[in-house]
Each structure stands twice: as structure tokens, then as C-alpha cells.
Amino acid sequence: MKGERNEIGDIFTSNKDLLLMVEDLKVWFPLKRGIGEILRRKPQRYVKAVDSVSFFVKERETFCLAGESGCGKTTTGKSLLRLVPITSGSALFRARKETLEELKKNGVNLDGEDYVDIFAIPPRKVKPIRKDIQIIYQDPYGSLNPRYNIGDILKEPMNIHKVELTEEEKMERVHKALETVKLKPPEDFIDRFPHQLSGGQRQRIAIAKALIMNPKLIVADEPVSMLDVSIRAEMLELLQSIKEDRNLSYVFITHDLAVSRYICDRIAIMYLGRIVETGETRRIIENPLHPYTRALVAAxxxxxxxxxxxxxxxxxxxxxxxxxxxxxxxxxxxxxxxxxxxxxxxxxxxxxxxxxxxxxxxxxxxxxxxxxxxxxxxxxxxxxx
Amino acid sequence: MTTVLEVSNLSTSYMTFRGVVRALEKVSLKLEKEEILGIAGESGCGKSTLAWSIMGLVPPPGKIIEGSVKIDGIDILKLPENERRKKILWEKISMVFQGAINSLNPVYTIGYQLAEPFIYHRNYTKKEALEKVRELLKMVGLNPELVKRYPHELSGGMKQRAVIAMALALEPSVVIADEPTTALDVVIQSQILNLMKKLKQEKRLSFILITHDMSVIAEMADKVAIMYAGRIVEYGSSDIIFNNPYHPYTRLLIKSIPRLRGPIEKLHYIPGEPPNLISAPPGCKFNPRCPQATERCRKEEPDLIEVEKGHFVRCWLYEGRES
Structure with missing residues (x-):
């Protein structure tokens, strides 16, 4: 096992344009066992939400995880922020220097490397990694706290991560983030509450919130699925321009292959917890090879x-x-x-x-x-x- | 061609505490035998209100203000409630509600729930009704043995088929399907759409298909009505709507659909958002978002005019082009 780990590490070190490399990720949720099963010593059964998934994301790349509901795409995305328990696997991630320092200070052993294995960090010490990896959820009606105004919602990540800034400096950042997502002028939005905004505006707030910590990677979980088709393109364009301005990478999770074609460089098609086909998005959609991908594209x-x-x-x-x-x-x-x-x-x-x-x-x-x-x-x- | 459903000047409002939401303004449409009419538009444009209004089932505080809905020449909105329920709903017109797969009662078997219309409308005995249910299930491509199952034992696609079967139980001539595939995955969606196409032919059914998904409309509909802010802004055969739309809103809407095949063109979008229907802007309701809006559009509201045979547009750009 140790030898294999090193081999993965060597590849990651020698490919400088790699941002993230996930190898053999498994997320298995144990099923409750009945008393009969325990007495009869039946083996523990699992819901294998993600079962041996490997992929990589390069710097400034949009990588897409696509598939039907229940295929494990969201679980894979969440695992990158350690929001679900990991059964096994490794995820080497080129975090920023400050983040690595902070991890080291918390006692995480990095073996002197310039990257970190996200899945190997002890559960209580993962917080710094969430500065570098942020998530945008599908439902802008459910993901914003209705009792916080927009200013508080956007300041919250800075408070959680104990960013050493004065109140004015934090406000400055909030203004900037609102401008980035084209909610202008920012003063008009800071004191409003989520229920006063439309779906599109809320999703912009969710994007601004993800940007506020200056992440390197954003996991975008179906960010446009809930929006009307007439504003979907606007949101995709916004995500694209933010990516170019800030040298970001996205893990873009979607069930809609047509959308993925417009925004993703590479795609992985998932089925029942496994990537069945991966490669360049356009090629896969034009000429699907795996029988499942063929069915998906035909449908x-x-x-x-x-x-x-x-x-x-x-x-x-x-x-x-x-x-x-x-x-x-x-x-x-x-x-x-x-x-x-x-x-x-x-x-x-x-x-x-x-x-x-x-x-x-x-x-x-x-x-x-x-x-x-x-x-x-x-x-x-x-x-x- | 025989007209099975004729809606004229239908207006519905919701009397809320904040004011009157004019959700539907003078909507008129016709549905022919064996035809699928697609109704498309953004969320909040009144698609579902239209469906409920046609059925006479607008939930409070909604109220039908004016207009008529004629099925086989009978104005069903004029009928008393109990007569409409007994003679019209399910018998002549039925509906597959949005999110219907979640509306099956979890404590009754599928067989029991599908048998209800036969028991209450046709006075069948339970045994006869269950026999009918088996036939229905077979018709929608399900195993007849499912009569004994409970909804949680069925997958989403199976539940959707069951709900469609329920709508077809008393052999109505018109079925309104409100977002019938929105919650389903694409593979199952295509199976359900295939099923609806087959039923249309075999049973000589007419459908009103309501969805925000323009691709689904293209896949199914013979005629399309595009709605905006409670009004029909363009109405015509689906070839015209998709290949040669007139209204600026329809044009932008079609250009904003991400496509799976063909060259990747820049996607268009419509800046701004639909108007608040309590205090809609004067003039054409689309004018704040319209790239071709003129002074007149901001003041006067255009009528729905017939520019070609069977092609209606509500826009000042085509004034004087009535055929």
C-alpha cells in the first residue's frame, strides 16, 4: 500500500498542472443490521454510493461529473470537502501555501510535500482545506440562511475561518464579491434578505459566498438546474468569466449533458457509483463508447x-x-x-x-x-x- | 378535424393580501382531436394556473374572473361543482399533476388508488374495478401484478406510469400533463414521452403538455403556445415556433436552449426577470427585457394577431400584418 501511495505522489509531483488527483475513492454507507442479521453473523452490508472512483482536475479546468440521480456524483463532489465520511481512497490536492502552513500548524503530517491528501487529514483538522475548496449547491432557495441578510451571509465564511481582517476590510471583500457576480450596486443588496431576491440573484449570492475565501477549486453541484432556461446561459457565462479572472478550477456536477457541453473541458459519466467513461466532453457526446453513455446521449x-x-x-x-x-x-x-x-x-x-x-x-x-x-x-x- | 376543447378569454387572479395577482389574462386556445398542444414559458408565467383553470380547480385564493372552457360544446365552468366533478372531470378531461409521483397515497396499494375512479364514477364492484386496473397497468407498460404493491415499492418512472394510467382510467378525450417528466432522469423521461406518443395514437387522445423544457415540447407537441406574464405571446405549429419564431421573447428563448448536437454557438440569455404580476409594467409585459422595444411598447399592450394561418403573435412589430 505504501509503495502505491508513493507512486501516486510521484506522478502528482511531476505533473505540475495537476490541481487535484482522486484515486480509488470509496464512500460506503453501512446499512443498519437487524438483530437477526447480527445473531446469524451475516456480513455488514453497504450502500456503495461511490465505489472506486478515480479522476484528476488540472489547473484552470472545468471537470464535469455527469450521470442520473443516485449515480454518486454529488457524493463524490462532497467528499472533496470532506462533507461525507470517506471509506477509502486518496485525493492529492495542491493547496495554497498558507493553507498548507495552517494544516502543518494543526499537526497534519505532510511529509514535506507541497500538496496534501485531503482524505488523510484527521476529521477535526479538515477546516483549512475548505478555504481552498468551496461548494455551490443546486437549490438557491435552500442553501441561504433566511434569517441572515446578504452581508451576513457573505461575511460568515470569513468569521468561520477566523480571517484576520477588520470589519471594514471584510465589508470591502463582500462588496467586491457582489460586484464580481454582477449584483450592482452592492449597497443595494447587502441589507436585503434572501426572500427578497429572485432565484437567479440568490444563485449569484451562493456563487459570491463561494468566492469570498478565494478558493482554488469550486465544486458546483447542479448550479443552474433550478434556474429558468432564459437565465441559465447568463449564469454559465458568469461562472466561465469568474474562472478565467481568478484562475479557478471547477468540478461541475450536472445531469444535463447539453449544459456540460458548453462549459466543461473534460467529463466523467457515472453509473451506480463508478465512472464508466471519461475523456474530452465533445468527443464523448459526439461519439459515446460505453453502452450506458450511448443510452444516456440517445435519451x-x-x-x-x-x-x-x-x-x-x-x-x-x-x-x-x-x-x-x-x-x-x-x-x-x-x-x-x-x-x-x-x-x-x-x-x-x-x-x-x-x-x-x-x-x-x-x-x-x-x-x-x-x-x-x-x-x-x-x-x-x-x-x- | 374536430375541436375537443376550446378555451376563450380565460382570466384567473389570485386575491392575495399583497394585492391581486393577475396570473392569467384572456387566454384563448383550441385543441383538436389527436393533437398535442405544448405550453411553454418560464416559471411563474401562468402555465400551471392555466391547467388548473381549465379543470376548474384553481386553488384559493385563486379565482376565475372570466372566460369559458368548452368541452364537446359544454361550458364546464358554468356547471355546478358537483356536476362538473361527476360528469366532466376524469370522464372527459383529466390531469396528470405536477409532482404527481409524490401525490400517490403511501398507505393504499396502487390497485386501490387506481380503482377509485371506477368505483365512484362507474359504480363498479371492487373486483371488477381491480380487473380494469390490471388492464390499465398493462396499457402503460407495467406489470399487472403491481396492483398489490404500495407506492414506495415503485421507482419514479413506474409511479409516473401509474399516475398516467390513473388519468386515462375513464377514457377521457383530453389529458392535461403538467410537467410530467420534470422530476425524472433522461432515460426514464424518454420512455414516458414514448408512452405518451403511443397512447395518443392508440387511444386517439389529445394532450395539453405543460413544461418549461423546450426540448420536451419539441419532442412532443404539434402546436405550441408560448406564455409570458400570464398571456399567450405566440401560438402556432411547432415547426413555426422552433424554426421561424416571430416574437422577440420566443426567439431569445429558443436561442437560450443548450443543444447536444451541432456546432457550439454562444448561448443567448434574456437579461432581467419576468415582471411581478401584482404590479406589471404598462404596455407590453415583455418590454423591459425586449431588445426591440420601442416607446409604444412601453405604453400600449399589443393584441394577439394572426400573422399567418394558425400563427398568432402578440407584438407591435407585426402590426398591420394580419392575414
Whole structure:
């Protein structure tokens, strides 16, 4: 184990444009056991919300986690801020110097490196990391405290992290953040309460709140899903311009592949706690390889009125199984149409063995036995591509 | 073509403490047999109020101020409440409510809940009703054995199918579907939309499909009504609305849809936000956000005029182009 850790660390050290590298993340929630199960010594069962997920995010990149509800995309995002208990895995993150200093002062062992493994920090000492990684939630109606005015909402992160600034300096920062999210003039907003703002304005406040600590990475969990389509583009444009101005990176979580196409550089499609395909967003949407991605792309309606004359053919069967009861072998095989078509070749693979990742020539990783003639991905991301 | 539903000059307001919210202003539309009419617009534009008003089920403090809803020539808003419930609702027109998958009663089986319309409207015995329910479930692609299951045992997609089955129980000619797929994942959404298309053909149904998702409208609707601030601002066949819209609002709305295929063009957006319907601006309600607004738009409100056959627009730009 130690050796592997070092190997990951070496890769991370030698690729300076990497901001974050998550390897083999597992978030398993234990199920309550009945008295009968305990007496009969049945093994503990888990809801495997995230099951062996690996990905990386480069500096100034928007990386997208996409998939249907229950696929583990939000849990993966939250794990980066340590908002869910981590079962296993590592997440190397190039934090800012001040943050690393603070962690060291709190007694976190960094082994003299210029990065930190977020998942290895003891639970009580993770707070400084949340200065560098912030989150924007989906629901701007639920994520702002209704009893705080906008000024207090935006000052709260600075108070929590005990930023050493005077009250005026904090106010200065609040003004700046409001201007960044184009709520002008800021004086008009500071004394208002969330219920006095529209959905779009609230989401801007949520973005301003995430920006106030000057993070390096923002986890944006479906930031535009609740907004009307007419203002969605405006919000995406705002996120894009903030990213360029501040050299930020995003982990953008969405169920909407059409949105991801406009904002994300790379995408990972998740199914039942696993990334099934990852690579450049446009290539994946234009030419999906994994049978699940194919179904997902085929299912998305388009604003073309000639579609009304035909039925949409989505190559998938059945319904998504529970994450507490993941099928053996490839977790997608009971719903896979390609498996039925290639029964001869795949019969002793898909139902029995969990597939590894296979790498295409253009650097896409596909978690499917259909592509077993390609180069197999070794344990660690191959960054030469 | 036979008209199955005709709505004329329907206005609905909510009498709140803060003032009168004029949620629906003189909405008129027609629905033909075997047609899907899509109603689209931003949240708060009155889409759901329109659906409730057509059913005569506006929740208080809402009130229908004027207008008529004619089904098979009968003005259903003039009927007394109990007669409307007995003879019209579910029999002639039914509705799949928004968030309907959460409206199934958790303590009754699916079979019991779907059997209710047969028992109360048709005086079936329980056994006969359950037999009918099995047929219904089969029709929407569910296992008939689900009659014995409780809602929590079904997935979201199955519940949505069950709710659609319920709306079709008494074979109405018109079904209003209010955001039928909004809470569902895309794969299940496409299955439900396919189901609705099939039912439309097999049962010769007419649908009013209400959704904020323009792509779903394109996928389903023969005709489209675009609503803004409680009014229909453009109405026409879906080919016209999507390929050659006239109203500035429709144009911007179509340009703001993220597309999955084709070249990535810059997405447009509509600055500002919809007006508050208690104190809406004078003139055209879209004028504060409209890039082509003139002095006149700020003062006078345009009428809905027919610019081509079957294509209506509410905008001063097309004045004098009535056909």
C-alpha cells in the first residue's frame, strides 16, 4: 500500500498542472443490521454510493461529473470537502501555501510535500482545506440562511475561518464579491434578505459566498438546474468569466449533458457509483463508447420539432438497481444491450468480472469489456495522453 | 378535424393580501382531436394556473374572473361543482399533476388508488374495478401484478406510469400533463414521452403538455403556445415556433436552449426577470427585457394577431400584418 501511495505522489509531483488527483475513492454507507442479521453473523452490508472512483482536475479546468440521480456524483463532489465520511481512497490536492502552513500548524503530517491528501487529514483538522475548496449547491432557495441578510451571509465564511481582517476590510471583500457576480450596486443588496431576491440573484449570492475565501477549486453541484432556461446561459457565462479572472478550477456536477457541453473541458459519466467513461466532453457526446453513455446521449430530447413524428430509441433495458445491491461483474450488464448483442464473446466476462478501464487512442477511458483489445489502464492514470 | 376543447378569454387572479395577482389574462386556445398542444414559458408565467383553470380547480385564493372552457360544446365552468366533478372531470378531461409521483397515497396499494375512479364514477364492484386496473397497468407498460404493491415499492418512472394510467382510467378525450417528466432522469423521461406518443395514437387522445423544457415540447407537441406574464405571446405549429419564431421573447428563448448536437454557438440569455404580476409594467409585459422595444411598447399592450394561418403573435412589430 505504501509503495502505491508513493507512486501516486510521484506522478502528482511531476505533473505540475495537476490541481487535484482522486484515486480509488470509496464512500460506503453501512446499512443498519437487524438483530437477526447480527445473531446469524451475516456480513455488514453497504450502500456503495461511490465505489472506486478515480479522476484528476488540472489547473484552470472545468471537470464535469455527469450521470442520473443516485449515480454518486454529488457524493463524490462532497467528499472533496470532506462533507461525507470517506471509506477509502486518496485525493492529492495542491493547496495554497498558507493553507498548507495552517494544516502543518494543526499537526497534519505532510511529509514535506507541497500538496496534501485531503482524505488523510484527521476529521477535526479538515477546516483549512475548505478555504481552498468551496461548494455551490443546486437549490438557491435552500442553501441561504433566511434569517441572515446578504452581508451576513457573505461575511460568515470569513468569521468561520477566523480571517484576520477588520470589519471594514471584510465589508470591502463582500462588496467586491457582489460586484464580481454582477449584483450592482452592492449597497443595494447587502441589507436585503434572501426572500427578497429572485432565484437567479440568490444563485449569484451562493456563487459570491463561494468566492469570498478565494478558493482554488469550486465544486458546483447542479448550479443552474433550478434556474429558468432564459437565465441559465447568463449564469454559465458568469461562472466561465469568474474562472478565467481568478484562475479557478471547477468540478461541475450536472445531469444535463447539453449544459456540460458548453462549459466543461473534460467529463466523467457515472453509473451506480463508478465512472464508466471519461475523456474530452465533445468527443464523448459526439461519439459515446460505453453502452450506458450511448443510452444516456440517445435519451436527451432536442429542440427539433421533427422529432415528434418518431419514437426515441434508447438502447437500455430495465431500471437502475439499488446501490445497496450492486450486480456482480460489470454493474451495468443486466441493463446492457451490447452485452446481449455480443453474448458469445462476453458471456464469461461481463456477468463475472468487474471490467478495468481500457484506453482509446484519443485518451478516453472506458470501463467496459467491449473494448478489451485496447490498452488496459494500469492502476494509476496515465498522463502521457 | 374536430375541436375537443376550446378555451376563450380565460382570466384567473389570485386575491392575495399583497394585492391581486393577475396570473392569467384572456387566454384563448383550441385543441383538436389527436393533437398535442405544448405550453411553454418560464416559471411563474401562468402555465400551471392555466391547467388548473381549465379543470376548474384553481386553488384559493385563486379565482376565475372570466372566460369559458368548452368541452364537446359544454361550458364546464358554468356547471355546478358537483356536476362538473361527476360528469366532466376524469370522464372527459383529466390531469396528470405536477409532482404527481409524490401525490400517490403511501398507505393504499396502487390497485386501490387506481380503482377509485371506477368505483365512484362507474359504480363498479371492487373486483371488477381491480380487473380494469390490471388492464390499465398493462396499457402503460407495467406489470399487472403491481396492483398489490404500495407506492414506495415503485421507482419514479413506474409511479409516473401509474399516475398516467390513473388519468386515462375513464377514457377521457383530453389529458392535461403538467410537467410530467420534470422530476425524472433522461432515460426514464424518454420512455414516458414514448408512452405518451403511443397512447395518443392508440387511444386517439389529445394532450395539453405543460413544461418549461423546450426540448420536451419539441419532442412532443404539434402546436405550441408560448406564455409570458400570464398571456399567450405566440401560438402556432411547432415547426413555426422552433424554426421561424416571430416574437422577440420566443426567439431569445429558443436561442437560450443548450443543444447536444451541432456546432457550439454562444448561448443567448434574456437579461432581467419576468415582471411581478401584482404590479406589471404598462404596455407590453415583455418590454423591459425586449431588445426591440420601442416607446409604444412601453405604453400600449399589443393584441394577439394572426400573422399567418394558425400563427398568432402578440407584438407591435407585426402590426398591420394580419392575414
Amino acid at each position: 436527451i430530447p432536442e429542440p427539433d420539432p421533427s422529432n415528434r413524428h418518431k419514437l426515441r430509441n434508447v438502447p437500455i433495458k430495465g431500471e437502475i438497481p439499488s446501490a445497496a445491491n450492486i450486480p456482480p461483474g460489470c454493474r451495468f450488464h443486466p441493463r446492457c444491450v451490447a452485452f446481449d448483442e455480443n453474448m458469445e464473446r462476453l458471456r464469461d466476462k461481463c456477468p463475472i468480472h468487474d471490467p478495468p478501464y481500457f484506453v482509446s487512442e484519443d485518451g478516453r477511458y472506458v470501463n467496459c469489456w467491449l473494448y478489451d483489445n485496447w490498452k488496459k489502464k494500469e492502476k494509476i492514470m496515465d498522463f502521457s495522453t
